[in-house]
Amino acid sequence: MRDDSTAGPPRQAASPGRPKKKESGNSSRGRAGGSKSSGKKSSGRSSKNGARRGASANRRSSGSVSKNGKGATSRSKSAGAAAPKAKEADADPQRFRPVQVLGEDGHLVSDATLEETPAMLLDLYRGMVKIRVLDGRMLNLQRQGRIGFYGQSTGQEAAIVGSAAAATKEDWIVPALREMGVAVYRGYPLNLLVTQLAGKAGEVSQGRQMPCHFSWRAGKFVSMSSVIGTQIPHAAGMARGMQIRGEQSAVLGFLGDGATSSSDFHCGLNFAGVWRSPVVFLCQNNQWAISVPFDKQTASDSIAVKADAYGMPGVRVDGNDVLAVYRETHKALGRARSGGGPTLIEALTYRRTGHSSSDDPTRYRSDEEVATWEKRDPVERLRRFLEFEGVLTKGQHDEMEEEMHREISEATQAVEKLEDPAAESLFEDVFADVTAQLEDQRSGYLHYRNSKPS
Amino acid sequence: MATMTLLQAINDGLRLEMGRDDRVVVLGEDVGLNGGVFRATQGLFEEFGGDRVMDTPLAESGIIGTAIGMALYGLVPVPEIQFSDFIYPAFDQIVSEAAKMRYRSGGEFTVPMTIRTPIGGGIRGGHYHSQSPEAYFAHTPGLKVVVPSTPEDAKGLLLASIRDPDPVLFMEPKAIYRNTKGEVPEGDFTVPLGKARIVREGTDATLVAWGAMVPVAEKAAEACAGDGVSVEVLDVRSIIPLDEETILESVKKTGRAVVVYEAPKSCGFGAEISAVIAEKAIEYLEGPIARVAGFDTPFPYTLEHMYLPDDGRVRQAIKDLMEF
Structure with missing residues (x-):
């Protein structure tokens, strides 16, 4: 988690609608990958909200994530009779090119240019590797029948x-489903994590929720549904509360591509837009x-x-590029x-494993798509970059x-000794x-x- | 003491609590400048400003969903759903989120929110301005459901609800918003949730009612007195948690029970009250438990007087029971 005192990009946000001039010389320059792009951005919409909306345009990508984020392979085994895609809603085809x-x-x-310190880069890398390692180990536990259910994040670590x-320590996190790694990054103790997954006593939810539904007040990480x-x-409401209270913090709220079809997506974004409340909605697409x-979820191009x-x-980032995600969220x-x-x-990424x-x-x-x-x-x-x-x-x-x-093994071994929640706990916390x-x-x-006779 | 209508008592309670606790915020459709379509929030916008009294976009799920977010953050929201007939888009937020938050987080996160919403018929509002959906919500662990029937209770129960650490659905019987007047203590007082009120004492039969059916039950009891039958009338006040003790004590005394409610008869909350009486006091009963309720039809417009239980139907039920 970023602290205001730690190194990293300057705190102040780039003024919306204008790309921030990058400082060079912070660290060694990386080589350009892929084809050249102009780097010019287009914004300056003339609408009354132009200044705000302009931020949605960003540096052009020279990577190969395609417009719809799918790459070249077919998405679905059954092509079906999908309706033709709606025309690009915006006249500027560059506008929602993913930032990379x-x-x-x-x-x-x-x-x-590189803006992050080596310590920051390693911190990001450690966070990502931890999710990858946890995913492997926890899925093993599930396959062994030691936990009932697990949802992986493999491929979405960035x-x-x-x-x-x-996000800072003062910011609140409102997770969707696949954000266990956010809590882990903020310092959620592994023993609590494993206890929750196992549904044992010793963790706040006391086996009341399925595995992977975390709640961690100390980390300002709201209980998952x-x-x-x-x-x-x-x-949106939490952020409105901050606004009313004059707090200098923000809410980082998560959702997935499926949730963009829900009525609560419309409600949440509409209320937040009207209130201009301090919230960032991060959609892991x-x-x-x-x-x-995705193309059966919405007729929108993005x-x-x-x-x-x-x-x-609205901002689109290459969700497999941790630096792009970090910078755009930070901004x-x-x-x-x-x-x-x-x-x-919108962070374009891919669920490499099953839903759960x-x-x-x-x-x-298809296997090709996954490949x-x-x-x-x-x-x-990131590993290649760090090695380079x-x-x-x-x-x-x-x-x-x-x-x-080692850490995971310790947490797992400790949890084996934990007991089921007490029978009384079933009746507690319904009301105060x-x-x-x-x-x-x-x-x-x-x-x-x-x-009863035994 | 001041004489107030039920509506004025609610407005008085809201003003008092907003002045006492700056975490309390009001939000909903038309609650600001307009003061609410029934004027329950009249004057609050002028007194407390737009950060405390918020006109929202027209989406019930958004009103309740954002109110939950405010509550999670530490505010004490009092959202208004303009008519309880429009509450269903927010059903998911109320049932899946607000009501389960404390349980699923072991008390780490709570939703101290009071949803105010008018219920019931009698205003010629047809299907969508007349329903009494309390039973849907009473079936949800983690949610309290409160229905006042007098101005004093409206204020006292509202203050208790807002101060309650759990989500409360505060249902206001709109038919008696303005035509029920009564003495209301000035200043701060609460009426505890989970306590029924003995409206009228009697010895031959017990009428159990809530909301706008309480005055109907009173009227029927008065008529029965003329018939020589002494009827006790209970105002449940708090659907959840239910004061079983007061109901059972009364039924054990009178030996007869009639439950009166506006909602469709089948699976209405009166069914639960009947079951409690049958489970815990059947040996005291002189006859079957009776229910006088709305019919299992959508709420009608022209024939609403037929649909709504009135004192005649209640009196008949008691008569039948006495003759059983």
């Missing part, structure tokens, strides 16, 4: 860690909502374009804190991974006080349990 800093080859794109790193989109108005692909309807900037959060209102960021441990993605998508995105692996991309920059050696990487495995009805049911059950 690190190309797929692990080098800075042509017009990018979107998760890049955005998490842009399974219902898609309901958290979006919460983020991982292309799939269980088995439904999610970012939807921001127009709510009078807020948007800064703008939010300084009264500039909300932003919708219960899902079999081979039923609905295409494996080549865009966010962890590998001399910030990370293979030895360091291996050491990092080993340490994580136990009602007469609940007391009746509790004592009735305990009487039955204590008196």
